[in-house]
Amino acid sequence: MMVEGKAHNGRLLDVEDLIVTFETDEGIFRAVDGVSFAIEPGEVLGLVGESGCGKSVTALSILRLIPGPVGKIAGGKIRFQGKDLLELPASKLHNIRGQEISMIFQEPSAALSPLHRVGRQLVETIRLHRKMDKKAAWEMAREWLAKVRIPDPEERMYAYPYQLSGGMQQRVMIAMALMLEPALIIADEPTTALDVTIQAQIFKLIRGLKRKDTSILLITHDMGVVWEMCDRVAVMYASRIAEKGTLEQIFNAPAHPYTRGLLASIPKLTGAKGKLKAIRGQVPSPFEYPSGCHFRDRCPHAFDRCAAEVPPLYEVQEGHRASCFAAHELVGKPPEAE
Amino acid sequence: MAQIIQADSISAPPSPLLDVKDLKTWFPIQRGIFSKIVGHVRAVDRVTFSIQKGETLGLVGESGCGKTTLGRTLIGLETAMEGQALFNGRDLVTLSSRERRHLRRQMQIIFQDPLSSLNPRMNILDIVTEGIAQFKMVEGGREDHAKRLMAEVGLDKEAIYRYPHEFSGGQRQRINIARAISLRPDFIVCDEPVSALDVSVQAQVINLLMDLRKSHGLSYLFISHDLSVVSNIAGRTAVMYLGTIVEQGPTSDIIEDPLHPYTKALIAAVPDPGKAKIGEREERLVKGETPSPAAPPSGCRFHTRCPDIMDICPRVDPPDFSHETRLVRCHLYK
Known part of the structure; x- marks a missing residue:
């Protein structure tokens, strides 16, 4: 399987032109509109954006977890290790979920079963994917609880999730996500519900425990989290990718006005104080997306063409693309200059 | 009304707008059919601070540290057990409900949701x-x-x-x-006012609050879990841990040179884009998690997680030590 994966341009995951629609009483809208990105083995890709931008829907599409019949993957390809996950029969997909691709959710209390003890849930996951007797699986689960630094792991194996704090529950989720040594971990806002000191501990754990060639797709709204964890970044705005590039390219030379505005508007711990550079207006509802570029209503650089055409993802530097007609002019300027 | 406010501020110019001393808000833990009180959750425990007219005091801490309870106590949404909270010279703790009704015009709150x-x-x-x-x-x-x-x-x-x-x-x-x-208040408790908002909208609301402070001569108690937000809006900051204020002073001093071991750990954990990442910067991550405020550790409450623990820490609860511009509740600064 790995050989096959390597044969595919060395990419582990390749999402191409993904379109996901949702049907509501108000009509059909595109929650994800032509999203493309790729993840190399061992890489941490941050998919960043505000609530409703489509980042979580994108992540759920990879495992085909979009709630039907309301939501539907209406187009595109998702290739994982060379196989198109959208074409795969359900039984094959089942083997991939949990084993090859695992997920860490925002709310560990919602992701763990409240009725079963932690140990049993871990053992079940192991035995579902590995031929292992109960005793060996139990031993492996206990070892992983120790690896994610849960004190008294033997005792915690018998605990119900509600008996653990949010930070401890998230550690259990991380153990569950990592123990089968998947090729890809999808982490959807894994530390948003946690305090900063616990968040820092979790970052260190994930970094230290993941295998070298394990890739992570990290979904977050928090540029600070992106900075701490990611190698490359894809910024989403209103169902589309606004910009993608390496961590350094996005933070040091952002080319899309949305990314630039976002970075300039975030309060900094150190450095300049006083008034913040706010982006004007607000995120539009999917039924009110403007024509052409979705960001143009809020953009200080918008001109006629932005309303008429959707800007393609222009390459401004090697590996750095931005969906903006002004991208080439903006890329060299510091974001504070807006 | 306007005249009364003026009279107040003229008669007592040097005294702060709000002067809180040894404030305690404890919640009883009740058990059994007779609701016997078996203990207390010490949400706010011996808290002392003041806010000057026109000033913004940032109150930071992690979930469960008591920062929201403190704000609610000042507004009168929770009842203090002990201590003093002088607002324009009147003690909010002993105020009758009629007097408090009057004061409500001068104090308001903005909630998170x-x-x-x-x-x-x-x-x-x-x-x-x-x-x-x-x-x-x-x-x-x-x-x-x-x-x-x-x-x-x-x-x-x-x-x-x-x-x-x-x-x-x-x-x-x-x-x-x-x-x-x-109601043209003098004082507003802002309890995580931007935490529920989208990132691109947060800055707009923070800017609005800063503008209104100037145009209305407001004072804020700005409660937040986010040190970066507080560092932009508050001149002074108080850091709370498990019901007590462990360090307070000018915000820039606290962020650039934190004194209390907890403040150090808190600041070390905040991602700061463009600066060193976790793992690359000085290792100050605290171990473990916050203990329960129903059974706080003996002595200094942070001693169970503190990297700089000394013999005295589990035995003696430190008072506020004055260290240059700051008050620090830690034996290191005796």
């Missing part, structure tokens, strides 16, 4: 003029008053007949702010 803090059945006109009507402060028509408030918080004046659900999160928080300033 902008939707649940607005009555869904009231239109914006009623929401932002309810307080004014209560205190019979309406001059001219209510509509005019509401429109003026809407303009002040950057909302469309003609939207006063609409209902909360028709607005976005950022706009709803602006409505909350309009309601809070409608």
Whole structure:
């Protein structure tokens, strides 16, 4: 399987032109509109954006977890290790979920079963994917609880999730996500519900425990989290990718006005104080997306063409693309200059 | 009304607007059919600080540290057990409910969730003029008053007949702010006012709060879990841990050179884009998790997680030690 994966341009995951629609009483809208990105083995890709931008829907599409019949993957390809996950029969997909691709959710209390003890849930996951007797699986689960630094792991194996704090529950989720040594971990806002000191501990754990060639797709709204964890970044705005590039390219030379505005508007711990550079207006509802570029209503650089055409993802530097007609002019300027 | 405020500020210019001393808000833990009190959750325990007129004090800490309870106690939404909280010279702790009703005009609160803090059945006109009507402060028509408030918080004046659900999160928080300033208060408790908002909208609301402080001469207690937000808006900051303020002083001093081991750990854990990442910077990550405020550790409450623990720490609860511009509750600064 790995050989096959390597044969595919060395990419582990390749999402191409993904379109996901949702049907509501108000009509059909595109929650994800032509999203493309790729993840190399061992890489941490941050998919960043505000609530409703489509980042979580994108992540759920990879495992085909979009709630039907309301939501539907209406187009595109998702290739994982060379196989198109959208074409795969359900039984094959089942083997991939949990084993090859695992997920860490925002709310560990919602992701763990409240009725079963932690140990049993871990053992079940192991035995579902590995031929292992109960005793060996139990031993492996206990070892992983120790690896994610849960004190008294033997005792915690018998605990119900509600008996653990949010930070401890998230550690259990991380153990569950990592123990089968998947090729890809999808982490959807894994530390948003946690305090900063616990968040820092979790970052260190994930970094230290993941295998070298394990890739992570990290979904977050928090540029600070992106900075701490990611190698490359894809910024989403209103169902589309606004910009993608390496961590350094996005933070040091952002080319899309949305990314630039976002970075300039975030309060900094150190450095300049006083008034913040706010982006004007607000995120539009999917039924009110403007024509052409979705960001143009809020953009200080918008001109006629932005309303008429959707800007393609222009390459401004090697590996750095931005969906903006002004991208080439903006890329060299510091974001504070807006 | 305006005259009374003036008289107050003239008669006591050097004293702070709010002077809190050894404030305690404990919640009883009750068991059994007779609801016997078996212990207390020490949400706020011996807290001392002050806020000057026109000043913003940032109050930071992690979930469960008591920062929200402290804010609610000042506003009168929780009852203090002991201590003193002088507001313009009057003690909020011993105030009768009638006197407090009067003071409410001068103290307001903005909550974290902008939707649940607005009555869904009231239109914006009623929401932002309810307080004014209560205190019979309406001059001219209510509509005019509401429109003026809407303009002040950057909302469309003609939207006063609409209902909360028709607005976005950022706009709803602006409505909350309009309601809070409608009574021309002196002091507003801002309890995580931007935490529920989208990143691109947060800056707008923070800027609005900063503008209003200037134009209305407001003082804020700005409660937040986010040190980066506080560092932009507050001149002074107090750091809370497990019911107590462990360090307070000028915000820039605290961020650039934290003294208390907990403050050091807190700041080390905050991602700071463009600066060193976790693992690359100095290792100050604390071990373990916050103990329960129902059974706080003996002596210094942070000693169970502190990397600089000494013999004295589990035995003696440190008082506030004065260290240059700051108060630090740690034996290291004796």
